[in-house]
Amino acid sequence: MEELGEIVHEFLMESHENLDQLDRDLVALEQEPGSRELISRIFRTIHTIKGTSGFLAFSRLETLTHAGESLLSRLRDGVQPVTPETITTLLAMLDGVRALLATIEESGAEGDINVEGVIASVHRQMSDATGESDAAAPQLDAPTAVPAPESFESDDAEPRVSLDAPPAPTRELPDDKSGRRPLGEMLIESGAISQSDVTWAVQRQVEGDERKLGTILLEEGKAAPAAVGEALQAQNKRSVADSAIRVDVDLLDTLMNLVGELVLARNQLVRGVAETADPALMRTTQRLNLITSELQEGIMKTRMQPIEHLWSKLPRVVRDLANACGKQVKLVMEGKETELDRSLLEAVKDPLTHLVRNAVDHGVETAAERLAAGKDPEGTLTLRAYHEGGHVTVEVADDGCGINVDRVARTAVERGLLRPEQLTNMDPREIMMLIFQPGFSTAAKVTNVSGRGVGMDVVKTNIERIGGAVEVDSTPGAGTTLRLTIPLTLAIIQALTVECAGERYVVPQVAVHELVYIDGQTTKIEYASGAPVYRLRGKLLPLVRLDRALDLPVGGDQNAYVIVLQADGRRFGMVVDRVLNTEEVVVKALTARFKDIGLYAGATILGDGKVALILDVASLARRSHLAAGPAERHAAASALEAAAKTGPVDRLLIAGVGDRRVAIPLDTVTRLEEFTVDRIERAGMREVVQYRDQILPLARLSHLLGVMTELDEERISVVVYTERGRSVALVVDKIVDIVEDTVTARREVDDDGLLGTAVVQQRVTELLDVRRAILAADPNFYTELPDPMLVEA
């Protein structure tokens, strides 16, 4: 039983790989209907799945693939032509296979997936074509052995096709797939020789002829040298699989971690040895240094996979979407073999698919529009991947209508992302980057106007999370190119170590553009209405003081360094006390308890063994309000100054209630909690939960603010307030963020339950009247004597 489970597992894994290949091959076949090689390959793969599923007694799967195989054999034998409809049917058949495999993977059985519809449409394809191709059929060498469609579901599991048509039935066995395929079989499939020739040649070998099969066939004049050469080459190509093994990813991860440790130990050793100045030791260390680097590279290579793995699904995506939109799109892929760490491949998958969909959906115009613009009616979508300076660049380029910068700008203004006067300071590329702003993508109509937008902010967030960057480039009328820059691996990064207020911090090198030393004389920090700036080659560079951002003692403006960083679509300078060195560091995940701070991308262990925090440059930029335009920054700066005079800056908890953003002063918040809905009980008219031996009254902010929200959540997020031993909880839809910064603009509103509105993180946010909200939960909250029943001592 156990063994069978393993076989099924193996079968699932292999079929999974095969299905992706099939998707690709079918789409390729549509482009190239005459390719015998493609049809044969597709046929073979389906045949293998069918054979194995029969062996493992998955009868539905077998019936389905059998139907597909029958249709394919007709295509292969030229009985009926390859048409887009056949391809659609075959793709639907593959989806059926996928669904069945998924059920098998989940439950071990085929379940009740209905494949009858797909089988029927496969048969319809065959019977539709029969009328037209009847005349052609008799001329073929291989008789059209496809039986009447009706008999398919009913009868035998005998592989009918193989009785009459090649390939040889030996392929039924599931265990021959790992080895080399017999040459004879390949020759028959390619149509170079007949079955009887092979049988004859094999007979000769059995009778003692010591020549190889290919040699016999050649020398007896049965096969053309070119055909045998080709088959031999194909056979050798296949046998590459023999030299590869499957390795558990966990094992690779462990090795990767160990190498990480080794790199660390090496760094420590190199540092230590440099102080001893012992030549013999130095030599050994250098050697160790070299070996470690090579080992690291080798281990990293084992985790590398060609980006083709990721791209393999895209031809199908493009085809289906183009058909759905009524467009013609050709997909070109360049640099398929470019390799990436597998964890990164996984992380890039969704963003890339999203960009491709976007390009087909909004980038490429319809055939009519293209013709009118004097372009080829068929649009071209180019995927390009290449290595560049320790990174992998992946481009998604279309030759569509391009991004209309004016429209993007107008939409951004309409959406309140920036003010019209800010546009004058922005170059077209900066404006185009606005499509990655969260606010830009929320409304559906924006997509129609700008052509792009839905979820672009998510693409950007996901890419930046893995230390990458997104860029956009577009020429109106000629197309758009989106460029993803992705690090080669996650585990080890090139980093710049800096010092600030006596502690060391690590900045990912990828974000660093240049370093400037501030001597206070020729180079100095200036202030524009309180906001620190630096004149970098004539242009003002906004500055962020790391010490201020981290709430550390603030140092002086002299003998400091400005690190010019690029993140979140903005260029800014980070002021630190010293720049120490660059080194490779091993990224360690930071414990979940620091996630809320949001400024750290992780931690690492430096050469001397001490822990250092890795800064998340993008969120540092966001926190510092750099994503906003210059005017906004001034406002922020003056508000900061004002706040500095009166006291500490506001720390706000941003919560989502329906589609509104509500800000709650963090200093009044005791805890954030989540409760399952079934913990909510009723006490009179009120909702309460039992919490830490107290009865905690709940108030739903959505009721208080009169917002419609979905109530079918299984869990609710609450903000708990405690004062003099009493607690209440305010129910919000979700906790969005905690901002530790200033409110840039306030306006009073006379809405119930609100103090006013403000712009926080460039979004309009409502300030909650906390006292009022608390009273809604517990009218007696502020009365002097707490009810002793409710509160434990």
Add this chain to the structure above:
Amino acid sequence: MASRQYATFEVADQLFGVEVELVQEVLSFHEYTSVPLAPSAVGGLFNLRGQVIAAVDLRVQLGLDRHVLDGPVMNVILRGDDEPVSLLVDRIGEVIDLDESAFEPPPDTLSGPTRDLVVGTFKLDGRLMLALDVRTAVDTYRVPA
């Protein structure tokens, strides 16, 4: 009568204990990396054989002044749910066998931050040991009432 083993340590001269199977190891460490903007109960991060461990300052959790982290401080490293976490304490005590019968709930007069962290009291010869609620003790986002 069932007995349990407790690893003991002192903070501000009070003896505390946690069940010994929750303790991964005990060691003294002197280099901590502070985490700006983290809750005040976070003492810092340190490198335990290549692993980055967060140290929670038990003094802060108990409403006392922070540990001064410029010299060696004792760590009680606990097996956390996902990852180890360390408690910074004043002094390490012995591992002791305790009889269930010596256990009592915390006294009613015990109040303040300590009350939240303690699940019970063990009567030893000459002194009391407070059994820590480990989960609460390492929760750096709880705000002492």
